[in-house]
Amino acid sequence: MSSSVASELSRRLAQDAEAVCRYYLSNGRRHGRYWIVGDARNTPGRSLYVRLTGPESGKGAAGHWTDAASGEFGDLLDIIRESDRLNDFSDILDEARRFLSLPRDEPRHQQAFYRNERKTGSPDSARRLFSMSRPIAGTLAERYLDHRGISTQQDLENLRFYPRCYYRSGNEAPETWPAMIAGVTDRKGKITGVHRTWLDRMGRDKAPIPSPRRAMGELLGNGVRFGAPLDVMAAGEGIETVLSARCLLPSMPMIAALSSAHLAAILFPKGLRRLYVLRDNDTAGERASSTLIDRARAERIEAIVLSPALGDFNDDLRRHRKARLQAAVRDQLASHDIDRFMSPAR
Numbered sequence: 001m002s003s004s005v006a007s008e009l010s011r012r013l014a015q016d017a018e019a020v021c022r023y024y025l026s027n028g029r030r031h032g033r034y035w036i037v038g039d040a041r042n043t044p045g046r047s048l049y050v051r052l053t054g055p056e057s058g059k060g061a062a063g064h065w066t067d068a069a070s071g072e073f074g075d076l077l078d079i080i081r082e083s084d085r086l087n088d089f090s091d092i093l094d095e096a097r098r099f100l101s102l103p104r105d106e107p108r109h110q111q112a113f114y115r116n117e118r119k120t121g122s123p124d125s126a127r128r129l130f131s132m133s134r135p136i137a138g139t140l141a142e143r144y145l146d147h148r149g150i151s152t153q154q155d156l157e158n159l160r161f162y163p164r165c166y167y168r169s170g171n172e173a174p175e176t177w178p179a180m181i182a183g184v185t186d187r188k189g190k191i192t193g194v195h196r197t198w199l200d201r202m203g204r205d206k207a208p209i210p211s212p213r214r215a216m217g218e219l220l221g222n223g224v225r226f227g228a229p230l231d232v233m234a235a236g237e238g239i240e241t242v243l244s245a246r247c248l249l250p251s252m253p254m255i256a257a258l259s260s261a262h263l264a265a266i267l268f269p270k271g272l273r274r275l276y277v278l279r280d281n282d283t284a285g286e287r288a289s290s291t292l293i294d295r296a297r298a299e300r301i302e303a304i305v306l307s308p309a310l311g312d313f314n315d316d317l318r319r320h321r322k323a324r325l326q327a328a329v330r331d332q333l334a335s336h337d338i339d340r341f342m343s344p345a346r
Helices: 001-014 019-022 077-082 089-102 123-132 140-147 239-248 260-264 283-298 313-320 322-330 333-343
Strands: 029-031 036-039 048-053 065-067 159-167 176-186 190-200 212-215 224-226 234-235 254-256 274-276 302-306
Touching: 001 019, 001 077, 001 089, 019 048, 019 077, 019 260, 019 283, 065 077, 077 089, 077 313, 089 274, 123 159, 123 176, 123 190, 123 212, 123 274, 140 159, 140 176, 159 190, 176 224, 224 239, 234 239, 234 302, 234 333, 239 254, 239 274, 239 313, 274 283, 313 322
Parallel strands: 234 254, 234 274, 274 302
Antiparallel strands: 029 036, 036 048, 048 065, 159 176, 176 190, 190 212, 224 254
């Protein structure tokens, strides 16, 4: 594995050093320009210092850390290695790519991805794709959501449809499939990336391709937003998970972070008073929820977990009657949010 690949991943991680620390070193906290924790394995304490700001390389670079107790030092790839107890170098790089939502290595004869960062994956390219897409009403994207039990909703401006979206796997020739395009925005509403869900040509399911979901652009801290900001918000991983919850809470603002790693790192809007976390029932979902709850409470935001009975809320919506699911969610809501956000049972 080329050392230049590791160097580029380390640089990309350092650009979002605080988000990396919040996820992998969740037992620590920010103090000025540093993240402070017990050690690289996320032990509570105050001996390890991670620099959150600074130049890309050299003395004082962002992402560099020192453990005052042991004398150890390193970069954020070392943090990933220690916190996740990884021994194989390729596993460390794979975990870094997962966190950054980067694709895996392409064949060596193709142009190197990491040093130049493909223009097709830039925020500008994401904005162009979003602008070329059209609203989902009457499209295969709307049909796809309907087949997943998600009825047409309000505040879907960040969901669009593109009929011939390019898809490429490895060194195979590119092909086109219809796709649901989701705009990823920052807290000011600016599009920083897109998420693509390639669909089969009938709109009944995802396309029969190896990776029917991919994101590009700047994702950390951002997400696919539904509804204008209020003092209450819900956050979940997947788009279908969040839209399933909105079938029950149609006026509550929500954000889909697109992965467990990004859920743990979302940035809170100003004025947020209460956060509902739409937890997925798996290890990654539980870990992300725990980290996000700790972050919210550290900023004096009330955090409440909404738990599905099955794997996620879309599983629940598809397999249970809506009235049954509403009753389960109602029992988990703060009492003053029931009338404010919950739709009448049917």
